[in-house]
Amino acid sequence: MSASAVTFKRTIGRMRNSFQTALAIASFLAASGALFSYKLVSAEGTASTFVELWASSVSVFLPLLAAFLGMDIWSEERRTGMADVLLSSPVREREFVFGKALGVFGSLAFSAVLSCVITAECLSWYAPVALSEVRILSFALSFAALLVQGGLWCAATTALSAAFTSAASSFCASAILLAALPRAIWLSLMAFAPSGRMAFGRFPLDAHVEDCAAGVFPIGLFVVLISLTILSLFLASKKISSLKYCGRVSRKHLREVALEMVLSCVFAVGISILALRFDFIVELPISSHDRFSPRMRQVLSESSGKVIVTSFLSRRDPRFRPLARNLRSLKRLADHLGGIAIELQYVDPKWDIGPAGRLASKGARDGSIMLEMGRRSVMIDLADSPGERDLVSALRRLIVPLQRKDIRWVAGHGELRPDSYGSWGMSDIARELAREGYRNLVLDLAAGDVPQECALMVIAGAKDDFSRVELGRVNEYLKKGGRLLVLMGRTGQGGVSSLLPSWGMRPAARPITGAKTLSGTDVVVPILADHPISSALTGSRIVLESPLVFDTAAVVESGTGADRIEFTPLAGVGEDVVAAVVERGSGAGSDLAIRPTRIVAVGDGAFVSNGALAVRSCANRDFLLNIVAYLSGTDAMGASGVEPHVLVTGLDRNSRFAFTMVLALALPLSVLVVLSSIVYFRRRIR
Amino acid sequence: MLEVRNLAFSYGRRSVLRDVSFSVSPGEIVGIVGANGAGKTTLLRILATLVYPDGGRVACNGVDAFARPLRYRKQMGYLAENPALYEDMTVKKYLDYRAHLKGEADKRIRRRVTEAAALCRISSFMRSAVRHLSAGMKRRVALADALMLRPRVLLLDDFLAGLDYSMRESAGAVLSEAAAFSSVIVTGHEIADMAKFVTRFLVIKDGVVAKSISLSEVGAEAAVAEVRKAMEGVGK
Numbered sequence: 001m002s003a004s005a006v007t008f009k010r011t012i013g014r015m016r017n018s019f020q021t022a023l024a025i026a027s028f029l030a031a032s033g034a035l036f037s038y039k040l041v042s043a044e045g046t047a048s049t050f051v052e053l054w055a056s057s058v059s060v061f062l063p064l065l066a067a068f069l070g071m072d073i074w075s076e077e078r079r080t081g082m083a084d085v086l087l088s089s090p091v092r093e094r095e096f097v098f099g100k101a102l103g104v105f106g107s108l109a110f111s112a113v114l115s116c117v118i119t120a121e122c123l124s125w126y127a128p129v130a131l132s133e134v135r136i137l138s139f140a141l142s143f144a145a146l147l148v149q150g151g152l153w154c155a156a157t158t159a160l161s162a163a164f165t166s167a168a169s170s171f172c173a174s175a176i177l178l179a180a181l182p183r184a185i186w187l188s189l190m191a192f193a194p195s196g197r198m199a200f201g202r203f204p205l206d207a208h209v210e211d212c213a214a215g216v217f218p219i220g221l222f223v224v225l226i227s228l229t230i231l232s233l234f235l236a237s238k239k240i241s242s243l244k245y246c247g248r249v250s251r252k253h254l255r256e257v258a259l260e261m262v263l264s265c266v267f268a269v270g271i272s273i274l275a276l277r278f279d280f281i282v283e284l285p286i287s288s289h290d291r292f293s294p295r296m297r298q299v300l301s302e303s304s305g306k307v308i309v310t311s312f313l314s315r316r317d318p319r320f321r322p323l324a325r326n327l328r329s330l331k332r333l334a335d336h337l338g339g340i341a342i343e344l345q346y347v348d349p350k351w352d353i354g355p356a357g358r359l360a361s362k363g364a365r366d367g368s369i370m371l372e373m374g375r376r377s378v379m380i381d382l383a384d385s386p387g388e389r390d391l392v393s394a395l396r397r398l399i400v401p402l403q404r405k406d407i408r409w410v411a412g413h414g415e416l417r418p419d420s421y422g423s424w425g426m427s428d429i430a431r432e433l434a435r436e437g438y439r440n441l442v443l444d445l446a447a448g449d450v451p452q453e454c455a456l457m458v459i460a461g462a463k464d465d466f467s468r469v470e471l472g473r474v475n476e477y478l479k480k481g482g483r484l485l486v487l488m489g490r491t492g493q494g495g496v497s498s499l500l501p502s503w504g505m506r507p508a509a510r511p512i513t514g515a516k517t518l519s520g521t522d523v524v525v526p527i528l529a530d531h532p533i534s535s536a537l538t539g540s541r542i543v544l545e546s547p548l549v550f551d552t553a554a555v556v557e558s559g560t561g562a563d564r565i566e567f568t569p570l571a572g573v574g575e576d577v578v579a580a581v582v583e584r585g586s587g588a589g590s591d592l593a594i595r596p597t598r599i600v601a602v603g604d605g606a607f608v609s610n611g612a613l614a615v616r617s618c619a620n621r622d623f624l625l626n627i628v629a630y631l632s633g634t635d636a637m638g639a640s641g642v643e644p645h646v647l648v649t650g651l652d653r654n655s656r657f658a659f660t661m662v663l664a665l666a667l668p669l670s671v672l673v674v675l676s677s678i679v680y681f682r683r684r685i686r
Numbered sequence: 687m688l689e690v691r692n693l694a695f696s697y698g699r700r701s702v703l704r705d706v707s708f709s710v711s712p713g714e715i716v717g718i719v720g721a722n723g724a725g726k727t728t729l730l731r732i733l734a735t736l737v738y739p740d741g742g743r744v745a746c747n748g749v750d751a752f753a754r755p756l757r758y759r760k761q762m763g764y765l766a767e768n769p770a771l772y773e774d775m776t777v778k779k780y781l782d783y784r785a786h787l788k789g790e791a792d793k794r795i796r797r798r799v800t801e802a803a804a805l806c807r808i809s810s811f812m813r814s815a816v817r818h819l820s821a822g823m824k825r826r827v828a829l830a831d832a833l834m835l836r837p838r839v840l841l842l843d844d845f846l847a848g849l850d851y852s853m854r855e856s857a858g859a860v861l862s863e864a865a866a867f868s869s870v871i872v873t874g875h876e877i878a879d880m881a882k883f884v885t886r887f888l889v890i891k892d893g894v895v896a897k898s899i900s901l902s903e904v905g906a907e908a909a910v911a912e913v914r915k916a917m918e919g920v921g922k
Contacts, residue, residue: 006786010772017774081770085831088734089787090759247695247740683815 003091004099011103015069017682022675024068025111026668031064032057032115033122034664040130041656050130054119055142055209058112062146063153065111067174070104070157072167074240079165083243094237097158101233105147105154112146118667126659127651137284142213148225149205153178155232162239216321217282223275231268235261283325292333296392301339303399310345310370312359317367319382327369330391340399373398393435405455405632407433408443413495414463416487416609417442423611426460429624436625438632445470450477455632460487461605462495471499478503481585481595483631487605488548504565504582505601508551512576512603516652521545524652525571525578527619533581533600533626534570540619542571545612547578547603570600571623578603579623581630600627687711688733688839688869693742694893695728702728704893706742710869712838715861717880718873719913720890726873727767729890730843733871734764746839746869760789763837763868767844769828773817777808777827780816784831802830805860807853822848833864840868846876858883877913881906889916 001009015021036057043053077083086096116139123131157174164170186203202210208221238257245253309327313320327344334342347355349366362377364370369380371394378394409418409426418430418440430440443450443457445466450457450473457477466474474496478484486496488507497507515523524541527534549572565584569577585596606612608624651659693706702725710716720726731737733744735755744751744758751758772780778799785795803809806826811819816827825848833840842861846854854876861870861883874880880887881901887909889897897916899909 001786001792003787003789006783010783014772014774081766081768082772084731084734084736084766085764085770085784085828086787087736088759088762088764089784090756090789091787092756244736244738246737247697250738250740253738 003089003095004102007096007099008102008106011073011100012106015103015107017679019676019679021069021107022672022679024065025107025114025675026672028061028065028111029115029118029671030664030668032061033119033668034660035060036119037656037660037663040127040659041651049138049213050120050123051135051139051142052210052213054116055146055213056206058115059146059149059206059209062108062112062150063178064175066104066108066150066153066157067171067178069107070101070154070161071171071174072161073100073104073158074162074236075164075167075170078162078243079167083240087240087244092237093240094233097162097233097237097240101154101158101236104157105151108150108154109147112143112150114671116143118671119663122659122663122667125662126655138213138215141215141217141284142209145209145212148222148229149208152225152229152232155229155236159232159236159239162236211321214322214325215284216325217284219280219282220275220278224272227268227271227275231264234264238264281321283328292330292388296330296388296395297333297337299340299392299395299399300334301337303340305373305399306341306343307395307398308343308345308370308372310347310355310359310364310372312347312349312356312364312366312368312370313382314348314350314366315346319367323369323382326388340395369394371395371398389432390435393437397435397437405438406451406453407438407440407456407458407628407632408450408454409440410445410457410459410462411442412444412446413459413466414461414489415495416460416606421610423609423614424606425610426608428610428613429608429621432621432625433628436628438628445473449473450482454482456483456485456628458485458487459495460485461489463489463491464494465498466496471496475499475502478597478599481597483597483633484599485627485631486599486601487607488601488603489605490546490548500599500601503584503597503599504567505580505599506551507548507601507603510549512547512549512573512578514573514576518543518653520653523547523573523578524618525573527571527623528569531568531570531581533623533630537619537622537626540622542579542607542620542623543612543618544578544602544604544607547607549576549578549603550580550601571602581627598631600631602627687747688871689743689745690733691743693729693732693744694740695725695732695737696740701893703732703739703890706890706893706895708888708895708898710839710871712867712869713865714886715865715870715872715884716886716888717877717884718871718888718890719875719877719880719917721917724890725893726890727843730764730841730871730873733839733841734762735759736764761838763832763835763840765825765828765832765840765842765845767847769825771816771824771827774815776813776815777803777819778812780827781830781834785834788835790835798834798836799830802834805833805863806830807856822850822853825849826853829860833868836867838868840864840870842870842872844874845872846874846879854879877910881910887913889913891916 036054039048039053039057074083077086087093120131156178157170160173160177161167161170164173182205183203204221208218211218238261242254242257245251245257309330311320311323311327313323324346331342331344334340345355347359349356359370362370364379365381367382369382369391371378371380376398378398380390380394409415409430411417416424416426418426419442421427434440438455443454446469454477457474474482474484484496486500486505488497489495500507512523512525515525517523522543522545524543525547526541527537550569565582567580567582569580571577571579579600579602581598581600583596583598607620613621688710690709691707693703694701695703706729708716718726718729728737732739733751735751735758738752746758746761749758749761772783775783781799781802782795785798786792790798800809803812806829808823808826808830811823811827816824819827829842832842846857849857857879861872864870872880872884877887885901887897887899887901888895889899891897897912899912899916901909904912
């Protein structure tokens with residue numbers, strides 16, 4: 001058995017017999033569990049996966065755990081005099097250093113595995129759906145990234161422990177240098193260099209773990225981490241060997257050792273700079289076809305022709321890597337489906353002068369994606385942080401040039417406006433509609449009749465009553481087969497509430513009962529599945545803030561043929577309907593050219609406001625897009641409520657609390673009890 | 687054979703060893719004595735390669751201690767003045783660990799440990815945790831560690847400190863047995879006790895070997911008297 005292996009075994013054995021280690025591991029589990037729980041809630045509705053969230057939660061606390069586990073790895077030996085015993089053995093200092101660092105690393109890896117197991121177990125109890133997307137390769141890569149980072153922390157902690165005779169000093173130095181300082185520097189850059197935010201991007205080590213989870217294997221960063229690990233081990237062994245130089249003449253040797261240390265630092269930094277300069281990336285096919293929504297599949301498969309997708313972005317831009325990854329996945333999907341053929345091009349605005357000039361002449365901006373098909377082209381600006389939806393919309397616009405339809409947003413009665421960018425504004429959804437080919441215009445009913453070309457009138461959360469003239473103009477519009485979307489205000493009064501009963505809608509002044517809540521004031525309402533608006537969203541849920549309920553008992557379904565008014569609930573719990581559609585004229589024969597009147601009312605005026613869409617993931621956005629599509633006469637646009645790669649846990653407030661308590665408190669305490677019991681009984685046996 | 691030539695060492699401006707030269711033949715047990723601060727412990731730490739000297743040479747059977755430290759240490763056993771042990775281990779596990787660390791083959795370790803334990807009279811404590819042992823017992827464990835692999839050079843710093851009466855009485859037998867395979871160097875202040883087993887005294891004074899007194903030539907009592915005489919005036 002080599003000396004390193006013997007030292008490794010000894011280090012592991014020492015940690016196994018220590019209450020301190022049990023406490024450190026339990027604290028690590030509690031802290032990373034709490035962070036995971038927080039991130040899980042925050043990431044609801046984003047394109048995050050369990051592996052990414054877990055790995056980024058663990059990576060924050062790994063340096064602290066390494067600092068704690070390794071704080072006395074050398075300092076204790078120096079304090080007790082055991083270092084003399086070891087150094088008088090026929091073993092090289094570097095073998096001791098390597099064995100000890102490996103021992104700390106072993107405990108660290110064990111803690112990481114334990115954290116993964118209990119997090120996955122806890123998630124399987126409370127939100128098993130979040131585990132359904134876990135891929136072994138993704139997990140293996142992110143775990144490898146964590147281990148490589150952990151290796152650096154262990155080596156650095158070992159080096160710092162060799163520099164001190166006090167474990168407390170060693171811990172403080174390690175915690176500051178490894179955990180606090182890098183994040184403090186990064187946060188300072190974020191705070192004081194806003195112009196450089198895009199260049200710095202996310203905290204590099206967190207981004208590294210998440211990149212690996214997504215299949216991007218940055219060789220350069222791995223080289224940096226490994227070279228710094230080797231440097232730390234080298235410095236530790238030099239520090240240990242320098243303990244022998246305490247005589248007067250030995251100062252010369254000490255200077256030599258110091259020079260060696262400095263040169264090795266320069267060498268490691270040089271290698272790191274080179275590795276980062278030639279940042280080779282190996283991409284593994286983790287993100288594949290099923291990251292795209294059925295809508296994207298439909299667009300790609302039901303069309304033909306060749307689309308050139310050009311990334312007009314610097315390769316050094318932090319957005320380039322994920323963008324390129326997504327575009328490659330898109331190409332693979334298109335090849336797989338056999339419809340549209342996609343050709344990818346990457347144009348660097350600074351280096352590819354010719355292609356960059358061609359794109360610029362077509363109006364492309366630096367930091368955009370250009371989609372071209374024949375003579376048509378569509379640009380997506382990356383400054384808007386576009387997602388898959390935007391790509392689908394752009395493809396649709398490219399393949400099927402849309403006839404622009406006008407959406408008129410009624411103003412003048414305290415309505416939410418499409419041009420308002422605050423949390424109570426509707427600018428996000430208006431932009432989404434604009435990407436779908438609609439034109440958002442403001443309508444002043446006091447100024448005149450509703451224009452003929454108005455495809456849809458929207459009254460979003462009106463607070464004040466409409467005048468009789470305005471009500472008359474709305475009524476006239478509806479009678480001509482108009483389309484109206486009413487998002488009710490909080491009180492149920494004001495706006496066109498007095499007009500709605502005659503069209504079969506009666507808002508009731510009572511709260512919804514029996515619905516789940518996420519924050520206490522909101523309600524989670526399932527979408528019902530027997531209408532073109534909602535059938536594609538089966539199983540999805542919308543989240544509304546204290547919505548009004550529509551009285552289904554007083555529903556008017558009268559008349560025959562063209563005069564028949566049909567009321568259909570769209571979303572609700574039991575008898576409490578919070579969204580409904582009424583249609584008049586749909587009973588007419590197909591040979592009669594009667595445009596049916598359609599009114600959709602939703603009990604929450606702000607359910608697609610900027611604030612509501614930013615907070616969480618739910619089907620609100622798609623629900624509204626489908627309503628707009630239905631009312632304006634096009635087919636339902638949203639094929640599914642939530643895109644397949646979006647994280648949805650289904651945890652409500654109580655479940656979240658229970659999940660956090662179990663993950664961050666109960667399970668770590670159990671681990672502490674079990675590990676402490678093992679230590680206690682092992683000691684008692686002796 | 688251990689050879690020490692012109693060894694010099696100083697802590698800052700304070701010169702501790704100036705020109706120390708001596709040699710120890712196999713089978714010899716050399717007692718190094720001197721007043722407090724004479725440099726005995728420093729000398730042994732240099733011989734154990736724990737401290738690099740300012741000048742001079744140390745070699746064991748021709749192997750230079752500082753040019754080829756690993757080969758040298760393989761032939762050397764060292765008992766520190768205040769030996770440290772891993773308190774959480776049992777005595778047996780500690781000795782096993784040390785034997786593994788020194789590169790002893792697995793199949794021989796058990797025999798080596800058993801022999802060393804018997805020699806140092808710790809066989810009955812082998813399953814005890816080190817932290818439960820008294821200071822004297824810990825010293826015996828450290829002694830067992832030092833001579834376990836039959837080193838060519840055995841360095842015992844302040845050897846008799848902390849040993850009980852019976853162990854002191856039997857120390858001669860232990861060292862005589864060790865001398866069968868080693869050149870033994872012992873330091874300490876208990877000159878009369880040391881005279882029972884050493885073959886030669888080296889008196890360190892003012893950074894040099896002031897006197898070498900062979901017990902076979904002058905006898906134990908005369909040697910003790912000569913050592914005391916040689917040490918007089920030291921520290922004034």
